[in-house]
Amino acid sequence: MPNAPLPHTPNIRDLVVISDGTGITAEKFAHSLLTQFDIRTKTHRLPFIDTVDKAHEAVQRINDLASRAEEQPLIFTTLVNQELGEIVKARARGFHIDLFNTFIEPLENELNLKSNHSSNKLYHNADSDRYRERIEAINYTLMHDDGQTNHNLMQADVILVGVSRCGKTPTSLYLAMQHGIKAANYPLIPDDFERNCLPSGLDGFHKKMFGLSIDPQRLSEIRNERRAGSKYAAIENCRYEVNEAEKLMRRHQVSWLSTTHKSIEEIATTILQELQLEDKF
Amino acid sequence: MPNAPLPHTPNIRDLVVISDGTGITAEKFAHSLLTQFDIRTKTHRLPFIDTVDKAHEAVQRINDLASRAEEQPLIFTTLVNQELGEIVKARARGFHIDLFNTFIEPLENELNLKSNHSSNKLYHNADSDRYRERIEAINYTLMHDDGQTNHNLMQADVILVGVSRCGKTPTSLYLAMQHGIKAANYPLIPDDFERNCLPSGLDGFHKKMFGLSIDPQRLSEIRNERRAGSKYAAIENCRYEVNEAEKLMRRHQVSWLSTTHKSIEEIATTILQELQLEDKF
Numbered sequence: 001m002p003n004a005p006l007p008h009t010p011n012i013r014d015l016v017v018i019s020d021g022t023g024i025t026a027e028k029f030a031h032s033l034l035t036q037f038d039i040r041t042k043t044h045r046l047p048f049i050d051t052v053d054k055a056h057e058a059v060q061r062i063n064d065l066a067s068r069a070e071e072q073p074l075i076f077t078t079l080v081n082q083e084l085g086e087i088v089k090a091r092a093r094g095f096h097i098d099l100f101n102t103f104i105e106p107l108e109n110e111l112n113l114k115s116n117h118s119s120n121k122l123y124h125n126a127d128s129d130r131y132r133e134r135i136e137a138i139n140y141t142l143m144h145d146d147g148q149t150n151h152n153l154m155q156a157d158v159i160l161v162g163v164s165r166c167g168k169t170p171t172s173l174y175l176a177m178q179h180g181i182k183a184a185n186y187p188l189i190p191d192d193f194e195r196n197c198l199p200s201g202l203d204g205f206h207k208k209m210f211g212l213s214i215d216p217q218r219l220s221e222i223r224n225e226r227r228a229g230s231k232y233a234a235i236e237n238c239r240y241e242v243n244e245a246e247k248l249m250r251r252h253q254v255s256w257l258s259t260t261h262k263s264i265e266e267i268a269t270t271i272l273q274e275l276q277l278e279d280k281f
Numbered sequence: 282m283p284n285a286p287l288p289h290t291p292n293i294r295d296l297v298v299i300s301d302g303t304g305i306t307a308e309k310f311a312h313s314l315l316t317q318f319d320i321r322t323k324t325h326r327l328p329f330i331d332t333v334d335k336a337h338e339a340v341q342r343i344n345d346l347a348s349r350a351e352e353q354p355l356i357f358t359t360l361v362n363q364e365l366g367e368i369v370k371a372r373a374r375g376f377h378i379d380l381f382n383t384f385i386e387p388l389e390n391e392l393n394l395k396s397n398h399s400s401n402k403l404y405h406n407a408d409s410d411r412y413r414e415r416i417e418a419i420n421y422t423l424m425h426d427d428g429q430t431n432h433n434l435m436q437a438d439v440i441l442v443g444v445s446r447c448g449k450t451p452t453s454l455y456l457a458m459q460h461g462i463k464a465a466n467y468p469l470i471p472d473d474f475e476r477n478c479l480p481s482g483l484d485g486f487h488k489k490m491f492g493l494s495i496d497p498q499r500l501s502e503i504r505n506e507r508r509a510g511s512k513y514a515a516i517e518n519c520r521y522e523v524n525e526a527e528k529l530m531r532r533h534q535v536s537w538l539s540t541t542h543k544s545i546e547e548i549a550t551t552i553l554q555e556l557q558l559e560d561k562f
Contacts, residue, residue, distance in 0.1 A: 004557060013392075022550040024459070025313055028306045033384055036361065036396035047550045074391070080317065095391045097384055103314055110355070110376045111294075115317035126544040135545075138451050170419050173454055177545075178305070263407040264416075264458075269303040269328045276285060 003057070006044045006065040014073040015041040016062055018088060020050040020080055026099055030076045041074070049079065055087040066093040080117050134180045141176035144184035145169055150201035153184060157277060159205055160185040161198065161249070162212035163241045164232075165222050167259040167267065171212065174264040181277065193244035198252055210271050211249040211256025216242045218260050284338070287325045287346040295354040296322040297343055299369060301331040301361055307380055311357045322355070330360065336368040347374040361398050415461045422457035425465035426450055431482035434465060438558060440486055441466040442479065442530070443493035444522045445513075446503050448540040448548065452493065455545040462558065474525035479533055491552050492530040492537030497523045499541050 008014060015034065017027045023045045034041055044065070046058050066073055073094040079085040080100060089096055104115050143149060144156065146169065153159065158175060160168045164187050172183035186199045202209065216238040223233035231237055249256050257270055272278070289295060296315065298308045304326045315322055325346070327339050347354055354375040360366040361381060370377055385396050424430060425437065427450065434440065439456060441449045445468050453464035467480045483490065497519040504514035512518055530537050538551055553559070 021313075022546045024546055024550065025306065025309045029310050029380070032302075032306055032359070033381070033388065036385060036398065037388065037392055037394050038397060039392060039394065045550075047554065074388075078313070097387070099310070100314070102383060103378055104317060106378070107314065107318065107355075111318055111320060113318050113320065116319060117317065126540075126542050126547070131544060135451055138454065142450065169423065170416055170458070173419065174458060177451070177455060177458060259407075261407050263412060265303045265305055266407070269305065269326075273328065 003061070006061055007042075008065055008068045009042055011070070012040045012042045013071055014065055014069055015043045016046065016065070016073050016075045016092075016094065017043065018046045018049050018058055018075065018077045018079065020078070020084065021047065023047045023078065026076055026078045029099065030074075030097075034074075044073075049084065050081070052083065052087065055079075055084040056091075059088060059091045062092040062094060082117070130180070134177070137176040137180045137182045138173070140182040141172050141184070144182075145172065147186040147199060153201065153205055155182055156184045156205070156208055157181045158183045158271060158275060159202060159209045160212060160271075161188055161202075161209060161245075161254065162256070163188050163214070163219065163238075163245045165219060165226070166212045166214040167264070168212055170264050171259075171267045171271070174268050175271070179268065179272065181272075188241075188245045188248060190241070190244075193241075193248060196248065196251070198248065198254075206252075206254075208275065209254050210275060211245070211254045212267070213242060213246055213249075213256050213258050215258065215260040284342070287342055288323075289346055289349045290323055292351070293321045293323045294352055295346055295350055296324045297346070297354050297356045297373075297375065298324065298326045299330050299339055299356065299358045299360065300326075300328055301359070301365070302328065304328045304359065307357055307359045310380065311355075311378075315355075325354075330365065331362070333364065333368065336360075336365040337372075340369060340372045343373040343375060363398070411461070415458070418457040418461045418463050419454070421463040422453050422465070425463075426453065428467040428480060434482065434486055436463055437465045437486070437489055438462045439464045439552060439556060440483060440490045441493060441552075442469055442483075442490060442526075442535065443537070444469050444495070444500065444519075444526045446500060446507070447493045447495040448545070449493055451545050452540075452548045452552070455549050456552070460549065460553065462553075469522075469526045469529060471522070471525075474522075474529060477529065477532070479529065479535075487533075487535075489556065490535045491556060492526070492535045493548070494523060494527055494530075494537050494539050496539065496541040 015030060017023045017030055019026050027043060027045050049055055049058050062073060075092055075094040076097045076099055077085060077088055078100045108115055158181055160172055162168050168185040172185045175181040175183040192199055220233055220235045220238040227233050255274055259267055296311060298304045298311055300307050308324060308326050330336055330339050343354060356373055356375040357378045357380055358366060358369055359381045389396055439462055441453055443449050449466040453466045456462040456464040473480055501514055501516045501519040508514050536555055540548055
């Protein structure tokens with residue numbers, strides 16, 4: 001493990017996330033709490049802290065950081081092993097938030113069970129069937145990106161349609177990666193508008209279809225980043241394509257949403273909700 | 282919003298996650314707490330609960346669920362708006378864990394600031410520069426998947442190498458999607474072993490290179506799922522390729538890890554740590 005000192009930037013509050021697993025969820029959680037405050041933070045994630053030695057090392061790195069900072073670091077921990085948690089709590093200089101133990105005791109009481117204090121790592125267990133399904137969903141989605149093939153559409157959980165560059169690919173990959181959803185996606189192109197038909201091969205899959213649309217101005221900006229000055233990126237063409245695509249979706253009763261101001265998390269959540277699909281995890 | 286009743290399965294504890302945003306982080310956090318207990322749960326995520334009306338609707342759906350269940354639901358909330366939080370707390374039948382307010386008051390005291398109670402949605406703000414960088418990283422990574430191009434390798438944050446089907450593509454996509462990292466990846470193939478060289482075009486990028494390896498037995502299983510009975514999938518061939526790839530990486534001083542029992546989260550976290558790369562978020 002490389003052990004470079006944690007870098008401190010003046011006037012920026014240090015946020016340290018310590019976990020016996022990856023610490024990814026803890027970091028996101030800490031960020032979403034801290035967006036409630038008008039402060040700037042710098043995140044230092046210390047993952048895989050799962051032995052007494054590593055806990056002491058982490059403490060040393062934090063205290064070294066604390067000694068260089070104007071204000072004490074904010075320390076978020078998710079350490080299942082109580083001994084490690086106590087080492088950090090007793091020795092690391094900072095403001096501690098214990099994401100794990102804060103809730104474990106109330107949950108033990110409610111569930112009338114003792115927690116098994118198994119490592120956080122189990123959550124992302126690479127040897128589980130769930131995990132294999134997730135990797136399979138990623139492979140499926142990559143193979144069915146951008147209308148590459150009509151094979152095995154029966155297996156798709158979702159089929160996204162929309163004009164080129166409206167957000168289909170990142171959304172499909174997110175659905176696969178985070179939710180284990182097999183997502184195919186098809187571009188709506190001028191050929192489809194002229195025929196007034198959805199891409200061929202999609203008949204019979206109406207129930208899994210969902211459309212993405214986008215503000216033509218934003219679409220033109222995105223396309224210009226790729227092919228500056230092209231007809232493809234011109235605002236008139238973007239207006240035409242978006243208008244025709246929305247007409248086509250309306251005509252074929254495909255629900256859609258606008259991706260213009262939505263993150264892939266928000267788009268994916270809305271699709272799962274609208275198609276009444278469940279997370280597979 | 283579709284409003285089908287939340288389905289209850291006998292003898293499985295219901296877990297309800299209520300958020301004014303997507304609720305994705307809250308759900309993951311709840312799952313990682315609940316892996317500590319030997320119970321089976323069924324998750325119901327209620328996203329975008331950001332008005333009084335939606336809060337009342339959510340309460341109704343939960344109470345309907347509670348009336349069909351043997352045990353009261355576990356309810357995890359992240360609602361920034363206190364009024365909505367109180368509606369759920371006062372009216373929804375279940376065991377409540379308030380992921381938001383539990384920590385906001387202690388943080389207010391430590392930071393000597395009032396929280397601005399802005400919506401959770403800001404965290405995934407689709408209009409931010411950060412978000413655009415993330416989408417750009419996904420596009421870059423897709424274009425640089427599987428050695429498709431040597432263009433713009435200067436821009437890569439990470440270059441992964443390894444034998445076919447050892448996990449390069451899902452790891453690259455995860456790095457891009459979750460961490461905003463531009464990740465290129467290159468297969469190591471028999472040609473490279475014969476030449477005893479890394480793929481051409483990678484000279485000068487040693488510092489950003491990282492290798493993935495895998496147990497030959499596991500590799501053979503994965504390849505057989507794709508091309509059953511092929512020479513490509515045969516255990517002898519997998520042993521040969523893995524052995525040669527590891528020799529090549531050793532010779533060129535490329536650090537590597539085995540993906541055999543690791544999730545993409547764990548692989549990505551280890552790569553960030555080893556290359557001393559920071560999350561861009």
